[in-house]
Amino acid sequence: MARGLLLRRRIPDRRSGRPAVREHHGRPVHRPRHAATPGARRAARTGCARLVTIYAEVIGDPIAQSKSPLIHGFWIEQLGLDAEYRAHHVTSDNLADYIASRREDPDWRGCNVTMPHKQAVIPLVDRLEPLAKRVGAVNTIHRAPDGKLVGRNTDVAGFLEPLRDRLAKQHYFRMARVLGTGGAARAIVAGLAREGFTIVLAGRNPEKAGALLSELAEGEHHAADLAHFAETTDFDFDDREGCCDLVVNASPLGMRGQPPLPFDWSHAPPGSLAYDIVTDPVETQFLANARAAGFETIDGLAMLIGQAAAAFTHFFGEDAPREGDAELRERLLA
Incomplete structure (x- = not known):
């Protein structure tokens, strides 16, 4: 996928009854080394309207312990992508609403799925890859080019x-x-x-x-x-x-x-x-x-790193830069 496909979209000017910041942007995000994304830095220099960045996330209950934001954030940083990867707490009661809301968000590229949702998400996606169907568990959901949500298993x-x-x-x-x-x-x-x-x-x-x-x-x-x-x-x-x-x-x-x-x-x-x-x-x-x-x-x-790399390609259209695995492990162990 060309890097140009990962460009941000401008948020429209605020109008009556329309928030200037979407609800999901108030949630925790991973910004590598606490630096602004490249798109945000360009917007600050040019005085343009704030830009929306594409994103993926990991969901689960609990989720605070997840290392996925650090892993994906490291690769986003290495590639210089205008993208973010977040951790989002989703309970079993809220799982269907979460998937429904993300379907309507064009900036959302997908999510990793951890306990206890790997089987519960199966009826909520549009189609399953054969391996996920065979295993009976989904740990990655991504939006296909036709807009459908695909459930995959990258754990194998x-x-x-x-x-x-x-x-x-x-x-x-x-x-x-x-x-x-x-x-x-x-x-x-x-x-x-x-x-x-x-x-x-x-x-x-x-x-x-x-x-x-x-x-x-x-x-x-x-x-x-x-x-x-x-x-x-x-x-x-x-x-x-x-x-x-x-x-x-x-x-x-x-x-x-x-x-x-x-x-x-x-x-x-x-x-x-x-x-x-x-x-x-x-x-x-x-x-x-x-x-x-x-x-x-x-x-x-x-x-953990291997399954994340397989998911990263589906989310952002780029291969994870695995030459930095040694540094990534150091960060994960810090």
């Missing part, structure tokens, strides 16, 4: 992104132990199944795990009780050379305010990769224990 792409170099290799066998059966697990199971993994899905309710596997993963997979992995095992693993083994925390366990995930690393085959999708804190006990046991790790920021 975000989860797989840090694994791409590993998955580009040939393996005799791929196995993933996925811990958790919530919304995030749905995207992870669907993504791993497409990459040829045999999946062991563990949850507090093994029947729920089995149903999820039947729905999202073809082939022979296995459901297990999460408690099984909390106890030490003396299982003698076979030769894992040429295999790809993952252990994934797809649950909220280990998040700030949550108990840690009970996993004993004697259950992980030699050479396994530990992957925790939790982002607060980034350094979880799960990852610390994995490293202490000699395993390589991936933290939750990898998936």
Whole structure:
């Protein structure tokens, strides 16, 4: 999409009964480094009428903890776009009204969707991409060129992104132990199944795990009780050379305010990769224990940045400038 398509629109002069500032512009916005957007700076120099900037946002309940405004704001800053990215608190009761109001706002380019709305938004969009339909969860909504609202799932792409170099290799066998059966697990199971993994899905309710596997993963997979992995095992693993083994925390366990995930690393085959999708804190006990046991790790920021990059392109018509990922991670960890 040409950069020119991202230009701002002028707000009409105030008339009787018409506010000069739209309601949504009173909400919190992300302005990188607290600087005015390029359009606002030009308006100040020329004395023009105030300009409206296109925007996207993240919605959820709660939402204050979201790192998405920092991520998207960083990329907007790097590219010099006349755009903003905001966090907006939306409750379940207000979700339908939120979508209806944004449909009427030509400056709105879409939103990321976080808990607890990833499934509730499905009937509120005009169409679903096939992957979102298969996963049964939407984490990105954007306005298509025809004006329709499209529901997408970029969690799958975000989860797989840090694994791409590993998955580009040939393996005799791929196995993933996925811990958790919530919304995030749905995207992870669907993504791993497409990459040829045999999946062991563990949850507090093994029947729920089995149903999820039947729905999202073809082939022979296995459901297990999460408690099984909390106890030490003396299982003698076979030769894992040429295999790809993952252990994934797809649950909220280990998040700030949550108990840690009970996993004993004697259950992980030699050479396994530990992957925790939790982002607060980034350094979880799960990852610390994995490293202490000699395993390589991936933290939750990898998936968070990956899924955000896929959404950014849909919102603003530009690829996220990933060459700045190291600096971005520093800001997220500050």
